Amino acid sequence: MRYVSTRGEASALGFSDTILTGLARDGGLYIPEQWPQFSAAEIRAMRGLSYADLAIRLLTPFVGDEISPAAFERIVREAYATFRHEAVCPLVQTGANSFVLELFHGPTLAFKDVAMQLLARLMDHVLAERGQRATITAATSGDTGGAAIEAFAGRDRTDMFVLFPHGRVSPVQQRQMTTSSAANVHALAIEGNFDDCQDLVKAMFNDHAFRDRVSLSGVNSINWARIMAQIVYYFSSALSLGAPDRPVSFTVPTGNFGDIFAGYAAKRMGLPIERLVIATNDNDILARTLATGEYRTSGVVVTTSPSMDIQVSSNFERLLFEASNRDAAAVRRYMAGLKQSGAFTIDAGALAGIRAEFDAGRATMGETAATIRDTLKASSYLADPHTATAIHVAGLQDNHTVPMIVLGTAHPAKFPAAVEEASGITPALPAWLDGLMERAEKYVTLPSALNMVEDHIGRHARATR
Ligand SMILES: Cc1ncc(COP(=O)(O)O)c(C=O)c1O
Numbered sequence: 001m002r003y004v005s006t007r008g009e010a011s012a013l014g015f016s017d018t019i020l021t022g023l024a025r026d027g028g029l030y031i032p033e034q035w036p037q038f039s040a041a042e043i044r045a046m047r048g049l050s051y052a053d054l055a056i057r058l059l060t061p062f063v064g065d066e067i068s069p070a071a072f073e074r075i076v077r078e079a080y081a082t083f084r085h086e087a088v089c090p091l092v093q094t095g096a097n098s099f100v101l102e103l104f105h106g107p108t109l110a111f112k113d114v115a116m117q118l119l120a121r122l123m124d125h126v127l128a129e130r131g132q133r134a135t136i137t138a139a140t141s142g143d144t145g146g147a148a149i150e151a152f153a154g155r156d157r158t159d160m161f162v163l164f165p166h167g168r169v170s171p172v173q174q175r176q177m178t179t180s181s182a183a184n185v186h187a188l189a190i191e192g193n194f195d196d197c198q199d200l201v202k203a204m205f206n207d208h209a210f211r212d213r214v215s216l217s218g219v220n221s222i223n224w225a226r227i228m229a230q231i232v233y234y235f236s237s238a239l240s241l242g243a244p245d246r247p248v249s250f251t252v253p254t255g256n257f258g259d260i261f262a263g264y265a266a267k268r269m270g271l272p273i274e275r276l277v278i279a280t281n282d283n284d285i286l287a288r289t290l291a292t293g294e295y296r297t298s299g300v301v302v303t304t305s306p307s308m309d310i311q312v313s314s315n316f317e318r319l320l321f322e323a324s325n326r327d328a329a330a331v332r333r334y335m336a337g338l339k340q341s342g343a344f345t346i347d348a349g350a351l352a353g354i355r356a357e358f359d360a361g362r363a364t365m366g367e368t369a370a371t372i373r374d375t376l377k378a379s380s381y382l383a384d385p386h387t388a389t390a391i392h393v394a395g396l397q398d399n400h401t402v403p404m405i406v407l408g409t410a411h412p413a414k415f416p417a418a419v420e421e422a423s424g425i426t427p428a429l430p431a432w433l434d435g436l437m438e439r440a441e442k443y444v445t446l447p448s449a450l451n452m453v454e455d456h457i458g459r460h461a462r463a464t465r
């Protein structure tokens, strides 16, 4: 399988180079040249497979022959053995035709673990085969950083630099990023918001001299392997409800658009999905875009679902590429508009294509709190604030004829203050995180300034030439 850039000006790459490269050299995101196809009979034959076996079956076409089947199988099995639930991503029924797909049984209690546990092992394998080292960056609004640190801590071939917005993550999220004792882990508190962190990471990739000097790589969902790994749970949950003979819909709490784009990819691969519903918090840029056709950024609002406090939704670029029939020039035009004026208008044909697949809705903080309370009362289910935004938005949809699966993206104990205020219950961290809040923290605070961040990374990265 080859991968092409959404901006059409970077060379196409194979799987291993794609995952090490992160952002394409033209600033675009890599996407497979074609979508692997699975027929209804092939999907039916996946029923009953373990999560790891399903992942091997679905992901092998993306990897191709660049990693041996035996090594890939070992990597997948090891990645999912880190999860504390036998099913890896269990599906819980919360209503007559409503389900929550729990994606938070990995080591850091967030859906990011599903992809990060796999990606870290894949990168390690490729770097070891090539005898190389890499400097890995991640911008985080809270969860990606913790998952990345957990997955990469202690790995000899990589140094991990996580940029998080100072004072804007939950205390549990912060401790997960700042208490690692691994020498290859560096937590950087940036004086700004998540979009500033993400801009810094993209700017480092676009500074080719710096990028080459430190062998820069990235594990945000700009990295194709993040999206790829997340495709599997769309299949696993739909299969358990009767796919391919019964379609399902998904509502996804959305920020950087990576998780829901994986659902779109699953559909392109043959999984019968009726609707993909984007759920936002008060940072509702995507809901507004679907309604008006104009993508217009505004200031980030601080909410009780901080991981979704995002304005610039990176993976929307992948959808724009697909919806405009892979017209890279159109994507370049949209992205130039975003850079120059913080806005662009989607062409009518592409917008119609997006609306044919997606719906969108918003949950305010008040609606999110009420949903946590009401869901607990109605179904004895305690949702975290991110999952609750999606439960609220799922309830606004009028098509209830097919099962609605809400993606449960974080454990409620990651956001105890918001959950307690809404429900009166303080969710406890699982035993394996005992003592997390008492451990000593280690991080540096930096202004949102490219030269200072590059200087810090350049001095600490072992891959620096
Ligand atoms: C708990 C949680 N829910 C939802 C999201 C949004 O996911 P995405 O950025 O893939 O849209 C995030 C962060 O990405 C998150 O950490």
Ligand SMILES: N[C@@H](CCOP(=O)(O)O)C(=O)O
Pocket (backbone or CB within 6 Å): 139, 140, 141, 142, 143, 144, 145, 219, 220, 221, 222, 255, 256, 258, 307, 308, 314
């Ligand atoms: N919500 C994310 C933001 C980064 O998203 P990513 O999926 O692109 O890594 C977070 O929790 O950090």
